[in-house]
Amino acid sequence: MAPLVFVVIVNYNGMEHINDCLESLQKAEYPNFKVVISDNGSTDGSVEIIKEKYPSIKIIENHANLGYGRGNNVGIKYALEHNADYVFLLNLDTIVEPDFLTKLVDTCRADPSIGVCGPKVMNFPCQKVIQSIGGTYKLWKGIPSRIGKDEDDHGQFKEPREVDWIHGCAMMIKREVFERIGLFDERFFLFYEETDFCCQAAKNGFRIVAVPESVIFHKYRVSTGFLNxxxxxxxxxxxxxxxxxxxxxxxxxxxxxxxxxxxxxxxxxxxxxxxxxxxxxxxxxxxxxxxxxxxxxxxxx
The missing domain is CATH 1.20.1280 (Monooxygenase)
Structure with missing residues (x-):
């Protein structure tokens, strides 16, 4: 049987993105996954829409804005309690390709040393421009950078590659990683959680790998705005x-x-x-x- 994957999505007033994201997930080819939404106190009616249109999706209502790390931790705990083999963290402002999970799980199963992996993240609606294929984080300068950022996609990234961190809008984490290093550090609240988490995973012997054959589209800067x-x-x-x-x-x-x-x-x-x-x-x-x-x-x- 295929490993059980829980897709965890944090929602905060994401009404305009619900259908695009969840409809694309419903077309996913992977045979054994579930979706759980950790809602950070939304007031735009998005929770009610999800309950009405997607009754099979588990919704955890937090009644407050817990931020990225803590909001995800709520969903991660639920997933681990329900026997998840992998947890895939996904932003609501994304659209996934049907085979995105299959490509990631196949890569992880082929190499047990992989603890965290992620897809090629493409800009949306500019679907030919790369947003990220993982990233580098050199501690001598302390500023993370994204591999492939703003490059036109000509198929130049094909093979899985080891990276320093995975874009937090779409990252899959093996159960054993959480068991060894714990959950996201909630002190961050927003930004750098994924960078820190990948650093901690790497320190504990797990490989961080980007898988370009797995593709998702991200509505860049929709979630938080830029330079506000x-x-x-x-x-x-x-x-x-x-x-x-x-x-x-x-x-x-x-x-x-x-x-x-x-x-x-x-x-x-x-x-x-x-x-x-x-x-x-x-x-x-x-x-x-x-x-x-x-x-x-x-x-x-």
């Missing part, structure tokens, strides 16, 4: 937290220079493009990291 206040704050704070958790002492000899350059570039961009409205979030992110204020940050928005 929320993005800037969490991205700044969590970049530092991820380094604190995963870097070795000598990585800190070079990281500050890259971080300062990156943040200065961000400061200039925000000032020029957004009138400086998001700029204070850089400083709030650094300040909260230094005083250990993690999780959801209230009062800044």
């Amino acid at each position: 206040r929320l993005f800037v704050y969490y991205y700044t704070r969590n970049a530092l937290l991820c380094m604190k958790k995963n870097a070795l002492w000598y990585n800190w000899l070079t990281f500050p220079f890259f971080f300062i350059f990156y943040q200065c570039a961000g400061f200039f961009y925000l000032t020029m493009r957004r009138g400086g409205k998001s700029t204070p979030m850089i400083f709030w992110g650094i300040f909260d990291f230094l005083r250990g204020n993690f999780g959801k940050r209230e009062g800044l928005w």
Whole structure:
């Protein structure tokens, strides 16, 4: 029998994306998977629509916005309690190809050392442009980058390849990884959770692999917006937290220079493009990291 896969989706007011995502999942060819939705207190009627149109889907209502990590953890716990062999984390603003799960499971079964894997993520609606085929995360600079980002897809990525991290919009994790390292670190709340999780998995001997033959489409920047206040704050704070958790002492000899350059570039961009409205979030992110204020940050928005 095929391994049992639980597809875990976090929903937060995702009404406009429900049909695209769930209809594509219903066309999936993999014979043994279930879908569970962890709802972060949606108020747009999306929960009611899911209950009405997709009665076979399990919905866990959290009644509050738990963020990406904690919201996923709720679904992951449910999946593990119900004997999942793999947990596939999927953003609601995605559309999957019918064979996406089959390709991932086949790759993982062929190599037991693989703990985390993910598909080729394509932009939507620009379906010929790559968003990510995994990514690199070099601790000497501490800034993650996406492999294949913004490249036209000419079939240049064909074979499974080892990477440092998998895009959090679509990542599959073997049960044994959770049993060894635990769930997502909920201190992040939003951004960098997948980078940190993959670092922790790799430290514990699991391979992180991107599988280009498995394909999903992601409505880029729909989930959070880009360079808004929320993005800037969490991205700044969590970049530092991820380094604190995963870097070795000598990585800190070079990281500050890259971080300062990156943040200065961000400061200039925000000032020029957004009138400086998001700029204070850089400083709030650094300040909260230094005083250990993690999780959801209230009062800044």
